[in-house]
Amino acid sequence: MHTTQSTYMEKQATQTTCFSGSKAVIETLLREGVDTIFGYPGGTIMPVYDALYDYQNRLNHILVRHEQGAIHAAQGYARVSGKPGVCIVTSGPGATNTVTGLADALMDSTPIVLISGQVGSNFLGTDAFQETNFVGITQAVTKWNCQVRRAADIPGAIAKAFYIAQSGRPGPVVIDITKDAQQEMAEYHYQKVDFIRSYNPTPAIDxxxxxxxxxxxxxxxxxxxxxxxxxxxxxxxxxxxxxxxxxxxxxxxxxxxxxxxxxxxxxxxxxxxxxxxxxxxxxxxxxxxxxxxxxxxxxxxxxxxxxxxxxxxxxxxxxxxxxxxxxxxxxxxxxxxxxxxxxxxxxxxxxxxxxxxxxxFNACYNVEYQEIIEPALFPTGKHIRMGEVVHQVSEAYRHDAVLVTDVGQQQMMASRYFRFKHSRSMVTSGGLGTMGFGLPAAIGAKIGAPQREVCLFVGDGGFQMNLQELGTIHQSRIPVKIVLLNNNFLGMVRQWQDLFFDKRYSFTTMNNPDFGLIAQGNGIAYQCVEKREDLPTAIQRMKNHPGAYLLEVRVEAEENVFPMVPAGAAVSDIRLE
Amino acid sequence: MNKEYIITAFSENKVGLLNQITTVFICRDINIDSLTTSESSIPGIHKFTIIVHTDPEKIEKLVKQIEKKVDVLKAFVFTPDEVVQQEIALYKVNRSQSVEKLVREQHVRILEICDEYIVLEKTGHKEETQALFELLKPYGVQQFVRSGQIAIIKSKRELLNEYLKEREETLKA
Missing domain, CATH: 3.40.50.1220 (TPP-binding domain)
Structure with a gap:
């Protein structure tokens, strides 16, 4: 065995290796240390998917249900693992579906390498089927991007992409590869990139x-x-x-x-x-x-x-x-x-x-504790409040879980009341505020940190924005714990309508589907809690369940998040009510 | 207070760079007065000369955002007194005796002359090329085009060369 291996290595070293462009994509990803890809196949990326077929034992490909899910999952993966998240999508709609995630990753400095298929180079600019000018579209939402039209250029472009995505202030990078470049045969030369003349990610310290x-x-x-x-x-x-x-x-x-x-x-x-x-x-x-x-x-x-x-x-x-x-x-x-x-x-x-x-500061904390925190975490009213759920979940996991959030009231409640012991335990869409980020990001986070528990807090609005990813959880058996804080409102918008728009609740009321049936349809364990006394047991059940779990908690319909700095006010004008 | 600034940016010769640079202006709602681009004295490096009117605070942020682009080597900003700038203008004017008289008086270069029209060239500051346009207007200017300004920096230091040297040393190290 050893002899065979070393002979193979020698051959590799002395002989010129000729690969198809698509095989070059996969080989380069492996050399860059990639173990997981989030993707969705389609016409112009089919050669890469065909090459991937032979690498299933070396690369974990997660088949998402929508390309937006792929990129948010890659973001979740990157944020917890510290490695770049990798996505593969097809041209046209496959590519454009990732734009929100790219913008999100650019805002939040998340290293992402996105490989998109593109129509054959002789079709470029002809409005061919599933052609979009993806390099043009993504210039404003990437740290760097490029199009590759020759197989020989693939290893260099991908190596450069990984260097740019990870170095300096990290960010998303797009490599758009024409279909003919994926099919063409070329000599394979890979060299790690650690220098680009025009790019200095580590300026000298003054x-x-x-x-x-x-x-x-x-x-x-x-x-x-x-x-x-x-x-x-x-x-x-x-x-x-x-x-x-x-x-x-x-x-x-x-x-x-x-x-x-x-x-x-x-x-x-x-x-x-x-x-x-x-x-x-x-x-x-x-x-x-x-x-x-x-x-x-x-x-x-x-x-x-x-x-x-x-x-x-x-x-x-x-x-x-x-x-x-x-x-x-x-x-x-x-x-x-x-x-x-x-x-x-x-x-x-x-x-x-x-x-x-x-x-x-501690004295101020005590004021906040009395006015806000205690009533939020230990309420006595009829309805369950968001803060108490966050607090109990955090406690149940001994403050050692990875928190993933969606965007809105639950995001603010979770970030206020979840506690952390270790770094890289918080995944949220900060700069862009992308509703629908949470569910796919939680999938990526669990894959990026398989040894850790991953808890997603999501509202009924954001949950439904990328709800299709429950199918990914089902197919790839990803044991994420989803806590759905359901108030049948687009809560944060409703809060602003309450405070700044005379309570005119314009299109923020949600007539929601039966989330239990949706969970059941995706083979995901489910429980719904409406009474405070049922909450601790339900959380324990979620924790003890080996697979994915959806815990729906019906929370107070019109709870507002406080403290709050009104938009445009000085932070020292923070309001406690 | 809006003032004139001259931005010079040096980039790798890559498709789409112009779009990358203009995007920086678009999202800050800053209008470009003039933009020229061509290969610099160093093969493979392109030079952009961009003229804008904006305020000192905005220009500083703008130039940093341009330089942040991975394929941009360096971007600098100058005030008009720090550069020598010129632009070229071409005029296609109806031919007449009075136009020819004016052309001789103004020492304007004639590029082409035929029965119907004369094509004239004037190099100078924008005010000068504009002044000639105003003079020619009454005689019928069929076409008028300006190249946009190009600029040479007066400073004794060659900032791009210093950057390239520094990068070369980093690579060696």
Whole structure:
């Protein structure tokens, strides 16, 4: 066996290997370390699918039910595993169905490599069957894209795609391959890409910036660290903890920064933003220094920009130079991967503790606890509230599950009340706010972290936006736990109608189908809970069930998410009711 | 306060680059006054010269977004005093004695002349090519076309070359 293997290897090394373009696609994916593909076959990608037939023991292909499902699943996979998510789709509608996911991945810096089929090169520009100008369409929603028309160019293009998707600030990349390039035979040459002349993903670190930042930190009396997803993407969780440990500075997370730091960390003061915690919003005005670590000052975090950190200097640690001064002026920008810049900063700062300052945050937390959190988690009213479900599910999994959310009220409730022990435990559509993201993303997350429990929180609106993916769960036997918080409303829009549109509930009422029958039709275990006393047992049953599970919880119809920073208001004007 | 800026961007020679660059302007609702593109002095590298009127804050963000494109090597922004800029204009004018007199007085170059019309060329700043157009207008201008501005940077430093050198060193390391 050993001899045969080594002879084969020698042959590989000395002989020129000639592959079809489609085989070159698969071979290159394997060399890039790909183990899972999310995809859907169709006319112009059929040669690649034919090649895939011979690789079923080496590549796990998940057949989704809609291409949007493929790309969101790839996003979920990428977010929990730290590896790029890979999708294969056909041309025309197959390709355009992924556009929302590409836009979502670009906004949330998720590494995705999408391979799309394209009509034969002699048909390009002729309005051929299932032809769209996919490179043109996706220019605005990708980090990079290209079309390949020759088999010989396939390995190079894919290698480049993987490098671009993962390096610097990660993002989605599209490789559009014409059908004839997939069928053509060509010599196969693969070389890993780690340099592109026009692209510098790791700009040199400026020591002067570090020194200035350290000086500001040492002078500050009321500093606050703002933790973004850059910490997770840069794999800088330990470096962050070391920085916080030495500086004693309180830290709050953005939505996508959640789970970068354990929820029980004594310096962690909660989530920023429109529905974030009271303390980090209300104290924003008082801070004399904000240290933004791998975050981009989304408008849901800043509220009214002119009043954000109005008394604070701002240090912005960021890998993407285009983010510096984009929204908020940085007194000291620190460009680079936070994994490298944070330790340099930690070295230069004085050991400190901000006990009194943190105590002020804790006092604010107590106000929020009494006014908001306690009634949300331990309600006494007739109806089940969203927060208590999130809290009980998080507890049942000992705060160690991967949380996936859809978009809307359940997203905010889940991100407020789910707790985290480990990094890469939070998958949500932050920047784009894509309803329908949750279900497919949960599929991808489970495949990306098979050893972990994956819990999806989804509303009745978003669930139905990619409901077809229950079929994927059924076919591929993916044991995700789905908690459907059903209020028969498009809850977040209804909340805004309630607060800002005189309660005119314009088209936000949902007359929903029987979710039990839908679950049953897909072979998925199901329970519906309407009474509070049934909830703990139902959650245990879901947890103990080995396969996929849909737990529908009928929640209070018109519950609003609070606290809330009204759109356009300063974050310190956060409302508790 | 809107002012004139000259953006020069250098990119790899790749299909669709123009679209990638103009997209940056579209989503920020910034109108391009003029845009020229051609191969630079370095084979394989294309140079874009883009003229816009906008404010200082927007221009800084815009140029960063252009440079963020993977296939763009470098993008720089200059004010008019930092560059030498010119554009070429062509005019197809009805032929008459008075036009020929004007052409001689203005020292305008004649590219083609026939029984019905004269084709004229003028190189200069936009104001100069526009001024000639206004002068010729009464005589019947059949066609008028401007090339868009091209610019040479006055600075003694050759910023693109510095970038390429730096990248080459990174590659060696």
């Amino acid at each position: 020591r002067e910036q570090i020194a200035q930042a350290a000086k500001l930190i040492n002078l500050s009396r009321k500093p606050l660290a703002l933790i973004g997803q850059g910490v997770i993407l840069g794999r800088a969780e330990k470096e962050l903890l070391a920085f916080l440990h030495k500086s004693g500075i309180p830290a709050a997370s953005t939505l996508l920064g959640l789970s970068a730091i354990p929820s029980d960390h004594p310096q962690w003061v909660g989530m920023l933003g429109m529905h974030g915690n009271y303390a980090p919003n209300i104290k924003n005005k008082e801070c004399d220094l904000l240290i933004a670590i791998g975050m981009r000052f989304d408008d849901r975090v800043t509220g009214k920009v002119d009043e954000f950190g109005i008394n604070a200097k701002i240090i912005h640690l960021e890998i993407d130079p285009a983010e510096i001064n984009k929204i908020v002026y940085a007194d000291v920008p620190v460009i680079g991967n936070v994994k490298e810049t944070l330790p340099l900063l930690t070295e230069r700062i004085a050991r400190n503790s901000h006990e009194e300052w943190i105590a002020e």
